[in-house]
Amino acid sequence: MTLESLKKTPTKGPPPRGESPATAGGTTLPEPPPSAEKRLLRHGMMPHMLCPGCGHGIVFEAMLRALASRYEQLDDVAFVAGIGCSSRVVGYIDACTLHTTHGRPLTFATGLKLARPELKVVVVTGDGDGLSIGGNHLIHAARRNVDLTCVLFNNEIYGMTGGQLAPTTIPGAYTSTSPQGNAESPFDAARLVEAAGATYVARAQSYRTREFEDLFLRALDHKGFSFVEVMTDCTEYFGRTNRLGNGADLLFSQARVEPAIDADLAGRSTLKEVRSTPVRPVLEMGVLHESSRPTLEESMKLSGAGS
Amino acid sequence: MPVQQLEGSRAVAEAVALCRPEVVCAYPISPQTHIIEAVGAMVKSGRLTPCEFVNVESEFAAMSVSIGASATGARAYTATASQGLLFMAEAVFNAAGLGLPIVMTVANRAVGAPINIWNDHSDSMALRDAGWVQLFAETNQAAVDLHLLAFRLAEELSVPVMVCMDGFILTHAFEPVELPTQEQVDWFLPRYVPRQELDPEAPITIGAMVGPEAFEEVRYLAHLRLLRALTRVPELASEFETMFGRPLGARPGSAVGGSLVTSYRTEGATTVVVALGSVLGTVKDAVDELRTEGHPIGVVGLTTYRPFPAEALHGAVEGAHRVVVVEKAFGTGGRGFVTDDVAIALRDHDVAVHTIVAGLGGRPISEESLRRVLATAITGDLPAMSFLDLDMGAVTAETRAVRPL
Ligand SMILES: Cc1ncc(C[n+]2csc(CCOP(=O)(O)OP(=O)(O)O)c2C)c(N)n1
Ligand code: SF4
Ligand SMILES: [Mg+2]
Numbered sequence: 001m002t003l004e005s006l007k008k009t010p011t012k013g014p015p016p017r018g019e020s021p022a023t024a025g026g027t028t029l030p031e032p033p034p035s036a037e038k039r040l041l042r043h044g045m046m047p048h049m050l051c052p053g054c055g056h057g058i059v060f061e062a063m064l065r066a067l068a069s070r071y072e073q074l075d076d077v078a079f080v081a082g083i084g085c086s087s088r089v090v091g092y093i094d095a096c097t098l099h100t101t102h103g104r105p106l107t108f109a110t111g112l113k114l115a116r117p118e119l120k121v122v123v124v125t126g127d128g129d130g131l132s133i134g135g136n137h138l139i140h141a142a143r144r145n146v147d148l149t150c151v152l153f154n155n156e157i158y159g160m161t162g163g164q165l166a167p168t169t170i171p172g173a174y175t176s177t178s179p180q181g182n183a184e185s186p187f188d189a190a191r192l193v194e195a196a197g198a199t200y201v202a203r204a205q206s207y208r209t210r211e212f213e214d215l216f217l218r219a220l221d222h223k224g225f226s227f228v229e230v231m232t233d234c235t236e237y238f239g240r241t242n243r244l245g246n247g248a249d250l251l252f253s254q255a256r257v258e259p260a261i262d263a264d265l266a267g268r269s270t271l272k273e274v275r276s277t278p279v280r281p282v283l284e285m286g287v288l289h290e291s292s293r294p295t296l297e298e299s300m301k302l303s304g305a306g307s
Numbered sequence: 308m309p310v311q312q313l314e315g316s317r318a319v320a321e322a323v324a325l326c327r328p329e330v331v332c333a334y335p336i337s338p339q340t341h342i343i344e345a346v347g348a349m350v351k352s353g354r355l356t357p358c359e360f361v362n363v364e365s366e367f368a369a370m371s372v373s374i375g376a377s378a379t380g381a382r383a384y385t386a387t388a389s390q391g392l393l394f395m396a397e398a399v400f401n402a403a404g405l406g407l408p409i410v411m412t413v414a415n416r417a418v419g420a421p422i423n424i425w426n427d428h429s430d431s432m433a434l435r436d437a438g439w440v441q442l443f444a445e446t447n448q449a450a451v452d453l454h455l456l457a458f459r460l461a462e463e464l465s466v467p468v469m470v471c472m473d474g475f476i477l478t479h480a481f482e483p484v485e486l487p488t489q490e491q492v493d494w495f496l497p498r499y500v501p502r503q504e505l506d507p508e509a510p511i512t513i514g515a516m517v518g519p520e521a522f523e524e525v526r527y528l529a530h531l532r533l534l535r536a537l538t539r540v541p542e543l544a545s546e547f548e549t550m551f552g553r554p555l556g557a558r559p560g561s562a563v564g565g566s567l568v569t570s571y572r573t574e575g576a577t578t579v580v581v582a583l584g585s586v587l588g589t590v591k592d593a594v595d596e597l598r599t600e601g602h603p604i605g606v607v608g609l610t611t612y613r614p615f616p617a618e619a620l621h622g623a624v625e626g627a628h629r630v631v632v633v634e635k636a637f638g639t640g641g642r643g644f645v646t647d648d649v650a651i652a653l654r655d656h657d658v659a660v661h662t663i664v665a666g667l668g669g670r671p672i673s674e675e676s677l678r679r680v681l682a683t684a685i686t687g688d689l690p691a692m693s694f695l696d697l698d699m700g701a702v703t704a705e706t707r708a709v710r711p712l
Contacts, residue, residue: 161335
């Protein structure tokens with residue numbers, strides 16, 4: 001698990017400036033047909049602020065796809081977010097969205113849920129927002145088993161403020177506040193939340209969006225505090241500072257640490273040379289924990305709870 | 308001392324480094340982050356040894372770590388802005404109550420909601436009465452100089468000091484800056500000898516509970532300690548001038564500086580504009596024009612805002628019958644914070660005090676707009692409180708749309 005080993009993986013670079021990915025290399029790709037998830041977007045907010053290749057965009061699109069498969073409109077779903085590039089994506093969803101202060105979305109969401117128990121509440125947070133400045137609220141929301149879904153976009157860095165060390169940054173990684181490499185141990189967010197009492201805990205990757213969609217939908221169905229940690233990538237800071245290549249390279253680096261995916265991709269030349277050099281610890285993906293106990297709203301006997 | 312073209316954040320980081328801090332910690336927040344990233348890199352490179360840089364999980368932790376470090380006798384530094392300053396508020400009061408000489412840079416930024424990353428003074432104004440000295444920089448040179456002064460003052464008086472500089476306008480602007488040498492700074496800022504410190508050899512208790520029998524006295528003593536800054540700041544400023552060969556806060560090549568207040572073209576002025584921070588540059592330009600047109604108008608800048616330099620202000624506005632305070636923050640439902648201080652300080656004078664609220668959330672303060680509004684002050688047509696370049700059309704549309712007020 002060394003960063004050094006990944007640095008020597010120059011896969012394909014980005015297309016030259018001024019050339020759109022669609023026309024790069026001379027082939028013109030047809031415009032994709034309008035997708036179901038687009039109906040859930042606030043089109044007036046486009047273009048979005050995410051950097052090219054940012055993993056958050058991939059995860060966000062998958063979230064919308066999952067929501068579109070379930071809801072015609074999002075009238076009964078409220079989204080709550082903190083501050084960060086990850087939290088920012090909530091502003092692009094055409095639904096009731098509550099934008100809070102850095103680290104506090106789970107507390108705002110708890111108030112919202114207790115006042116309107118019939119609503120489905122989804123919290124979007126980042127590793128800085130949810131594990132650093134808001135870490136305390138995360139474990140307490142899990143302990144109380146509030147009936148809501150928390151999706152934590154873990155890109156192992158504070159993206160929005162320019163790439164500083166996060167409590168999830170892998171050992172040795174370079175960030176603007178660990179110029180000699182990170183000397184701290186990271187949190188295992190999923191295990192932390194499980195230990196605190198969450199009744200549904202899952203981990204996914206931006207590399208495998210279909211699996212993320214399934215895990216997210218299961219989280220929405222779950223009664224109690226459901227938590228999905230999704231590993232994503234900050235291309236602009238984590239990728240650049242650690243010389244890890246572009247968005248696609250970072251996605252492959254996620255794939256590489258997973259034996260199952262590795263086998264699938266055995267035939268792809270770009271991965272062959274680096275197959276045996278994972279940079280990230282091998283993380284378990286999928287549902288990591290599922291149990292059942294009364295939710296906070298049920299214990300408080302709120303009407304509408306559990307609907 | 309060579310003059311360099313430096314980004315404000317870089318200049319402050321260099322100034323802090325020259326002050327030999329021993330513990331530095333911070334949580335990132337725009338527009339402060341460049342400062343702490345630069346100091347952090349210097350610590351990690353070994354240049355500041357012995358000095359520890361701590362990546363903390365929030366501003367609250369940043370101030371708390373600084374308190375712990377300072378209580379053991381270490382020179383502690385941190386920086387923040389906006390939401391970060393408000394989030395650390397409890398610990399900010401704690402540092403002052405304990406009399407710990409922590410120095411903190413505040414890269415001034417608006418406070419949400421709605422969230423806004425641009426400059427105004429709402430953040431440090433919200434904590435103006437937390438028991439800290441507050442100094443406001445007009446230029447990046449002033450920001451450098453005020454940090455040197457801040458450590459010296461803090462350690463002499465056992466009070467924490469906040470150096471406020473306008474976010475982006477100063478922190479991200481490149482300006483000519485003269486950095487002193489290490490020998491000069493070492494002379495000006497001797498090693499910190501704490502008045503009391505946590506030491507296992509001679510155990511003491513810091514921060515214990517104080518009941519009604521003594522709490523008022525403790526607070527009064529803190530008040531006296533803070534007020535001493537009003538005498539010490541000018542004394543240290545003249546020591547600074549002797550050591551560094553230029554007045555505190557003077558731009559390279561200029562002989563104009565100041566420590567409590569700075570005066571500009573106030574001779575014979577019947578109208579005086581009071582402001583703090585970088586907006587003073589624009590105010591001076593507007594005043595220059597009005598002077599050219601023959602109007603007796605001048606400017607007083609507040610470098611020291613807490614404790615409030617009432618007496619110095621008295622002297623500086625002598626002869627004026629109108630004072631216009633240009634403020635980058637205000638109390639919704641009340642009026643300008645600086646206006647209140649100015650009005651109380653000048654209560655025995657026969658002066659009308661006006662507030663112009665300007666530059667909220669980064670709204671540009673143009674010389675043209677300022678000049679236009681100041682001209683109405685001269686003709687006696689300026690209301691007691693007004694908002695620069697307020698879009699009344701938008702306000703009316705919104706009040707109609709919501710419900711009639
Ligand atoms: C109290 C407070 N402190 C600091 C900030 C500055 N800030 C905004 S976003 C952010 C980090 C976000 O990191 P993360 O949650 O991981 O989101 P990412 O941008 O990486 O998706 C910080 C420190 C703030 N807005 N409020
Ligand atoms: S800064 Fe990083 S996390 Fe933020 S949008 Fe850009 S790539 Fe994504
Ligand atoms: Mg992050």
